[in-house]
Amino acid sequence: MKHVTIVGGGLVGSLLAVYMARRGMVVNVYERRPDPRENDVYGGRSINLVVSHRGWTALRGAGVDQAVREITVPVHARMTHDREGHTTRLPYSIDNKAIHSVSRGELNCRLLTEAEKWPNVHLHFDHRCVDVHLDTATCTFTHDRSGGSVVVNGDVVFGTDGAFSAVRQEMMKGRFNFSQEYIEHDYKEIAFGPNPDGSPRMDPQCLHIWPRQKFMMMGLANLDGGFTGTLFMPHAGEHSFERIKDERDLMDFFQAHFADAIPMLPDLKEQYFRNHQSSLVIVRCDPWVHKDKVALVGDSAHAIVPFYGEGMNAGFEDCRVLNDLFDRMGEGDVGRVLDAYNEARVVNGNAIADLSLRNFVEMRDLVADPSFILRKKIEGHIQRRHPDKWLPLYSQVKFTDIPYVDAWNEGLRHDRIMEEVLAMPNIEEQWDGEAVEKMVLTLLDRA
Ligand SMILES: Cc1cc2nc3c(=O)[nH]c(=O)nc-3n(C[C@H](O)[C@H](O)[C@H](O)COP(=O)(O)OP(=O)(O)OC[C@H]3O[C@@H](n4cnc5c(N)ncnc54)[C@H](O)[C@@H]3O)c2cc1C
Structure with missing residues (x-):
């Protein structure tokens, strides 16, 4: 023994x-x-x-x-929040698969x-x-x-x-x-409590993301109706933790970038200045x-x-x-x-x-980018029609045991194919048409 x-x-x-x-x-x-x-x-x-x-x-x-x-x-989708507070729900998979928050x-x-x-x-x-x-x-x-x-x-x-x-x-x-490499972003946790009656303030079945390119915030549901929010931002420079020195800076920053979150964070000031800033x-x-x-x-x-x-x-x-x-x-x-x-x-x-x-790039920039959303739609369409031929990278990583290195290589192949597909003229109008599907299948056979 x-x-x-x-x-x-x-x-x-x-x-x-x-x-x-x-x-x-x-x-x-x-x-x-x-x-x-x-x-x-x-x-x-x-x-x-x-x-x-x-x-x-x-x-x-x-x-x-x-x-x-x-x-x-269970968490079934991403929900992005834009600066005006509009939300977009993007399911993680075509068959309602979930990741689980704990x-x-x-x-x-x-x-x-x-x-x-x-x-x-x-x-x-x-x-x-x-x-x-x-x-x-x-x-x-x-x-x-x-x-x-x-x-x-x-x-x-x-x-x-x-x-x-x-x-x-x-x-x-x-x-x-x-x-060992420190990235330029640090993070800080900010809890979103539940409503006074205990109900959640946002859809708990979504991972909420406020993508703002150089920085972002996300929120993930807890069992008690609250969410753990995490703010990821460079530690120095424009739009950074370093720039937020007092309550006024904080509120101006939230007002400009995360205005829809403010009513859900009545204790934002206390939390922000109390909670630890950590590196990655x-x-x-x-x-x-x-x-x-x-x-x-x-x-x-x-x-x-x-x-x-x-x-x-x-x-x-x-x-x-x-x-x-x-x-x-x-x-x-x-x-x-x-x-x-x-x-x-x-x-x-x-x-x-x-x-x-x-x-990281996908979460902070691309989920708010129309061509990324179009790519997700095309990938979903191809996957639905040819599940044996196309499994999006995210699904390979989160919903299978496929070794990460194989997922990474397959993801690179998908990138090459999608780059060509998204360069097609009038792709926005005809993304679900036969031409797109045919092109993807031809490229798949070639790649
Ligand atoms: C903001 C954030 C969000 C994350 N979200 C996710 C996520 O959604 N999903 C996911 O899969 N991962 C996530 N991770 C990563 C995840 O937290 C880590 O990968 C995970 O905690 C690693 O577990 P571990 O047991 O290897 O290390 P740790 O969780 O760090 O545990 C190490 C343990 O060793 C102990 N220890 C350290 N030194 C000594 C010593 N000298 N002697 C004895 N004991 C010691 C520590 O006290 C600790 O208990 C996230 C990380 C961060 C920072």
Whole structure:
């Protein structure tokens, strides 16, 4: 029986604990923060995330999908809000498929509770990893409250300790490729409360987007009738967080760009100046493993920008793939399993990093662009008529388990085809005609 040390009991660490427990391994999870089920580690904020198809596949594989489904809200469409307050609803798929919104804190608590149901899982909170000896899979943790420390030996260490991973830090001392990039945009959360009677102020089945090219705001429904709003903006320059210095700047800015949101945010001023402004970082690295001893899983291996809502889903998929490889190769040669994991996942981690940056452009500019809306209509039309030949990129990422790297390549092929189609004369008038369909099919055969 293998003894597994999991560093970080966040979303990915707690799911991985369930997967490894199901294999009969003895699992010790060390988390630097207090138990979120007993302490408000999220500072009272209701930050939410979207679970997509591949996230559900991974949750199902660990037998925890039902427990999670109970705390989610289905989201079927984007709803864009223009400067005048007009809204446009764009369904995510032609067959009413949904992504699911969930509170990060509640999801973490659920997964920890599911992990703890296994007698072979031991959760240790307030333990911060300060050192890892890679060749022996030995970790040192300090206990944040008592100041004491503990040295833990195991057969394998999984680093699920997030974007600023201590485990990865140790791997960087050896032959290790690493890049870290801060994008110019920061973000700030602003909660939209429900109406006084508890009803939602906007359609809860939509992801609300206020695309303004250089910046944007989005809102995602919570179970309590409220929405978590997130404002993404450059940290400096014109239209930036830096420019909003006082209440007057804030209200002028909202009046100019998000006027329809103001009546829904009676406490905007308090929230804006109270809530933390956070940065967004992209981390790529390679390899994700060290011999048969250590593997990075989740954000520690691939921190990405949140614009596809796939960071956690990608981390959950890491867990599912790792488990599939153990199923296929057995537990006798862990080194072989970790090598195969590295081979399978690094390329996909890089692909979802690229896809996420691409979706940022789509969300902030294109959803308000008539040619983007036309492209979506044409794609929907072709998909309806030829579902075996055309699956839009968004659907591949959010509604299938197609590897991210294959989706990325197929998306590039779609771009080439659509560029030619949208260049057709009078395309606006005849987009649903036979000529367009014929052209797409010809280009598909050629591309
Ligand atoms: C604004 C925003 C919106 C997002 N929206 C989505 C979305 O809609 N869908 C989606 O799939 N993803 C989304 N993401 C990404 C998602 O939040 C991350 O991909 C996900 O949280 C990664 O999970 P993780 O467990 O790998 O890392 P984390 O959630 O960061 O968890 C790491 C854990 O390790 C602990 N830890 C850290 N260091 C140590 C240490 N030294 N010792 C012990 N423990 C340690 C931390 O306390 C934490 O609990 C979003 C991210 C942001 C910023």
